[in-house]
Amino acid sequence: MRAPAAALRDWTGGEPRLVLTVCARCGNHWYLPREHCPVCGSDDTDELVAAGAGLCVAVTHVHVTTEAGAAPVWLTLVELDEGPVVMGRASEGLAPGDRARVSFLPDGDGLVPSFTREDDR
Amino acid sequence: MSALLSGVGLTAFGKQPGPDSVEWQCAAADLALADAGLDPLEIDTVITGYSTVSPHLMPANVFAERFGLRPATAFGMNVGGATGLAMLANAARLVEAKSATHVLVVAGENRATGQSREASTRTLAQVGHPTYEVPLGANIPAYYALLASQYLWSHGLGPEALAELPVQMRAHASRRLGAQFQKPITVADVLASKPIAEPLRLLDCCPVSDGGAAFVISRAATSDRSLTIAGTGQAHRHQHLSALEPGSTGAGTAAQRALAEADVTWEDVDVFGIYDSFSITLALLVEELGLVPPGRAGAYVRAGAFEVDGRFPTNTHGGLMSYGHCGVGGGMAHLVEVATQLRHERGASQVAGCDVGYVHADGGVLSAHVGVVLRRRGR
Ligand SMILES: [Zn+2]
Numbered sequence: 001m002r003a004p005a006a007a008l009r010d011w012t013g014g015e016p017r018l019v020l021t022v023c024a025r026c027g028n029h030w031y032l033p034r035e036h037c038p039v040c041g042s043d044d045t046d047e048l049v050a051a052g053a054g055l056c057v058a059v060t061h062v063h064v065t066t067e068a069g070a071a072p073v074w075l076t077l078v079e080l081d082e083g084p085v086v087m088g089r090a091s092e093g094l095a096p097g098d099r100a101r102v103s104f105l106p107d108g109d110g111l112v113p114s115f116t117r118e119d120d121r
Numbered sequence: 122m123s124a125l126l127s128g129v130g131l132t133a134f135g136k137q138p139g140p141d142s143v144e145w146q147c148a149a150a151d152l153a154l155a156d157a158g159l160d161p162l163e164i165d166t167v168i169t170g171y172s173t174v175s176p177h178l179m180p181a182n183v184f185a186e187r188f189g190l191r192p193a194t195a196f197g198m199n200v201g202g203a204t205g206l207a208m209l210a211n212a213a214r215l216v217e218a219k220s221a222t223h224v225l226v227v228a229g230e231n232r233a234t235g236q237s238r239e240a241s242t243r244t245l246a247q248v249g250h251p252t253y254e255v256p257l258g259a260n261i262p263a264y265y266a267l268l269a270s271q272y273l274w275s276h277g278l279g280p281e282a283l284a285e286l287p288v289q290m291r292a293h294a295s296r297r298l299g300a301q302f303q304k305p306i307t308v309a310d311v312l313a314s315k316p317i318a319e320p321l322r323l324l325d326c327c328p329v330s331d332g333g334a335a336f337v338i339s340r341a342a343t344s345d346r347s348l349t350i351a352g353t354g355q356a357h358r359h360q361h362l363s364a365l366e367p368g369s370t371g372a373g374t375a376a377q378r379a380l381a382e383a384d385v386t387w388e389d390v391d392v393f394g395i396y397d398s399f400s401i402t403l404a405l406l407v408e409e410l411g412l413v414p415p416g417r418a419g420a421y422v423r424a425g426a427f428e429v430d431g432r433f434p435t436n437t438h439g440g441l442m443s444y445g446h447c448g449v450g451g452g453m454a455h456l457v458e459v460a461t462q463l464r465h466e467r468g469a470s471q472v473a474g475c476d477v478g479y480v481h482a483d484g485g486v487l488s489a490h491v492g493v494v495l496r497r498r499g500r
Contacts, residue, residue: 012252032253032364057274060266061319062258064242073258077267077362087254087267087363096274112257 007033008047011111016104018050018113020082031084052102053118054080059090076100076115088113124213125347126495127223128157128337131457133299134330134445138234142172143187145229149333149450150188157337158344159223164337166194166221168208170228170449173244174235184227194221200357201248201484202396204228205334205453206491210353212338222340228449229333241329248485250361262326262399264362264486266318269401271367273320276416280320283400284311285419287324287442289427290397294439296470297458301330301445311400325400330445334453342498346464351385351477352494354378362486370487372409379479379492387412390494391475392462393433394455396482397440406481407433434472437462452482456493463497476500 010019021030025042036043058077065073076090078100086102089112094100099118104111130152132145140148146169154161167190169181177183181195194215200207205228212224232241246260254264269283276282288308294300306324314323337343338350355378356371380386393412397403404418412433413421421427427435438444438458441451459478461467478495 012256030364032250032361038358058267058271060263060270060321061316062260062263062266063315063319064260064262064317065258067239070258075257075259075263075267077271085363085367087257087259089257096270107256110256 011104011113014110016111020048020050020084022046022048029083031086050080050082054078056094056096056098056100058096059094078115088115091116122217124216124350125339125342126350127339127343127347128153129457129460130335131454132332134332134447135301136233137331142175142230143184145333146184146227147188149229149335150227153335153337164190164223164225165192166224167192168226169197170204171199172230174230200489202452203482203484203489203491204449206482206493209336210491213350216338216340224338227335230448231331232329232447233331253363262318265399265401266321269320281308282419284308285422286400286403287311289422290440290442293437294443297438300439300443302443327398327441327446330447332447332450334450348460348463349496349498351496352379352383354492356490360485360488371490372406375490376410376492379494383494390477390479392459392472392478393435394459394480395435396452397442429470429472437470456480463495
């Protein structure tokens with residue numbers, strides 16, 4: 001089993017990167033922390049730092065926020081070139097079908113991933 | 122041996138200030154017991170859904186004490202919007218195993234008037250991942266909006282395709298007593314309504330409501346109005362949107378398990394109750410179930426397929442989008458409506474000659490799925 005303390009830190013721990021997990025037995029890839037591969041049940045896994053680019057498959061402009069009066073936020077789902085789909089903030093203008101690349105923006109005490117159209121860079 | 126659905130109860134949904142959650146539960150339970158023709162003391166098992174307004178460690182005990190029951194077995198359940206049907210599935214298993222004689226399943230909540238909209242949105246945001254999703258500013262409408270964006274883009278559709286679904290739900294609700302919203306709407310009304318999480322607009326989203334619903338599940342029929350719970354099926358493949366496998370959310374798996382247990386196919390099913398928290402929820406569910414080809418839900422609805430006299434009469438009470446959504450009870454209203462249809466008691470909106478019904482609920486972000494096949498006895 002992957003000891004959580006030994007896991008590579010990612011943006012949720014202040015490191016500006018997306019970390020994926022790869023199952024050493026069946027090759028399945030995933031994004032959120034899991035102890036076992038949901039396809040084959042193995043706990044023999046490796047971590048992989050994502051290159052940070054992929055295909056934008058969804059964008060929403062969220063007007064209803066949990067904090068009253070908070071500004072609307074753009075969110076996206078990006079299918080990374082490594083396979084898994086990752087949620088992030090989106091820069092305005094990013095649309096499904098665009099190539100997208102991640103950067104990390106300060107937010108409160110931490111970082112959040114934010115995706116921009118690749119040809120805008 | 123199959124368990125029987127002997128009683129159903131459904132209050133009106135809407136903004137109805139006054140009763141608290143347990144009082145809505147009691148109101149719905151009274152209706153279900155009267156419908157089953159049972160005395161409260163004949164109930165030996167109570168299963169209760171959660172309330173977001175009044176969260177409690179022991180919701181079934183709180184309800185049972187207040188209602189005036191001392192059941193042999195009592196417990197609460199939490200699988201989001203699928204909780205109502207999951208409670209029914211577990212009640213059916215208890216009855217089939219002869220561990221229960223009459224099970225009362227109940228839920229109710231003053232979700233519309235018991236808390237602020239911000240508090241409600243914040244509680245429901247728990248459906249998202251606390252470190253990977255919620256800090257981005259995501260909430261339930263945002264998760265479904267992302268699914269809607271992906272759906273529209275991948276099928277080359279505009280938002281009017283999804284707008285057909287709330288229009289149909291409203292048409293059904295206009296003919297159903299107790300529905301929260303009854304004034305007919307058009308596709309143009311949906312597209313002009315306030316943006317919530319684009320591409321979803323206000324009329325693509327269910328409201329929050331005050332109300333309650335209850336079922337009685339029994340080992341033997343209590344009258345000739347009792348229905349057979351012919352099959353149940355579940356699937357639980359992920360919690361968070363970031364772990365959802367597109368096209369294989371578990372909806373189809375749960376449905377196939379329920380159909381197989383009932384030994385029926387879609388050809389045999391006459392009337393449907395399909396969870397519709399958002400327009401996109403209903404579109405994705407009917408497509409993954411295999412009722413409608415991918416990307417075609419809006420076109421099918423526009424052609425009348427979900428109407429009372431269509432091929433797939435669906436949510437003839439108006440669904441969550443127009444009958445309303447009081448939490449766990451919201452997903453139970455679909456089953457009450459299908460039961461009413463199968464008893465041939467739906468009056469002017471009766472689906473002609475229906476014998477078999479299918480009800481499907483999902484919780485979270487298409488995370489927890491429960492399907493139920495109901496059948497008229499002797500058919
Ligand atoms: Zn594996």
